[in-house]
Every structure is written in C-alpha cells, then in structure tokens.
Amino acid sequence: MKSFATLLSAAIAVMPFVTADFIPAGSAAHFFSSQNTSLVFAPSAAASGADLQAALAEDGSSSDITALIVTAGTGVPGQISYGGLCISANGVVPESSNQVLYVADCDPEDAAQIWTVNETPATVSNADGNCISLGRPARGVPVILDVCNDVLLPHEIWNPKVVA
Numbered sequence: 001m002k003s004f005a006t007l008l009s010a011a012i013a014v015m016p017f018v019t020a021d022f023i024p025a026g027s028a029a030h031f032f033s034s035q036n037t038s039l040v041f042a043p044s045a046a047a048s049g050a051d052l053q054a055a056l057a058e059d060g061s062s063s064d065i066t067a068l069i070v071t072a073g074t075g076v077p078g079q080i081s082y083g084g085l086c087i088s089a090n091g092v093v094p095e096s097s098n099q100v101l102y103v104a105d106c107d108p109e110d111a112a113q114i115w116t117v118n119e120t121p122a123t124v125s126n127a128d129g130n131c132i133s134l135g136r137p138a139r140g141v142p143v144i145l146d147v148c149n150d151v152l153l154p155h156e157i158w159n160p161k162v163v164a
C-alpha cells in the first residue's frame, strides 16, 4: 500500500500549474475554477452584502453578474467589481465562522477590497497573503477566503477569461 506522502506527492505532480490569461485593466472576466471549469466565482445577488458563491458562467453581457471587472488588470492590486459592488474581505477571517467572501459598495479607500489577480499560479490574493478559495466545486457553494499556500492551492486556482 502506498504511503499517504506518496499519494500526496502524486496528487501534486498531476495538478496543472496554470498560468492565467492576462486581463487588461477595466476588463470584465469570468474566473473559472480549476476544479470544475464550468464554475466561476460570482455574487449571489446584485446587492451589498451578497455572498460570493460558485456559479455557472453566464453570457458575458452587461447583466451577467458572473462577469467581474478587474479594475487594475492582472498583477496589479485593484478591485474586482460588478455594478458598483466590489469583492470585500472586510471582517472575513480564514478558517473561521466568518470565512465567506461577499460584495460591498465599492470604496477605493477600503484596503479590504484590494486584490491581485496573479498569472502564475493563477490565484487571486490580497495583501494579507490570503486567496479566494472554493472548498467543494459545486454550484451555490460559498466562496471563501483562505491562506495562500501549496496545500490549499488546488482550491485557489481561477483562470480568468476576458468576456467578449
């Protein structure tokens, strides 16, 4: 029987080490989960306080709540928004009962709304070293904040694609 360590290293070896598409500043993008490429992260409603959840990507039109604007573009800290709402980590604590991300009215002064869309690996991180993460890849599952690290990385890979 293989040891747990052997199985773990095999799992890491087959994990795709993804480089994200470059997203220009101000473009809307779908952030596809590497765990299930049909799923993206999106607000559950166009309302301040709505949780972020795993959703099926929609059509990319201006009413597509799953197409999120990357204000500063890949590699540059900025907001991720839809209709004046921004993804917020304010009050969100990894691995606590308040770990679910949500959207709040965009406020450029709020450091908790600042994210970096990274190219390699294709994570979305904040200045605290935390990443946007999805535990179980299924529609409607809450999207959480978790520590960016190698063990959790398979849950933290999102491939952004600019919407047409």
Ligand SMILES: *[C@@H]1O[C@H](CO)[C@@H](O)[C@H](O)[C@H]1NC(C)=O
Pocket: 036, 037, 038, 039, 137, 138, 139
């Ligand atoms: C991806 O997620 C969707 C929505 O939850 C589900 O219908 C589909 O079966 C999943 N695909 C895979 C390959 O698991």
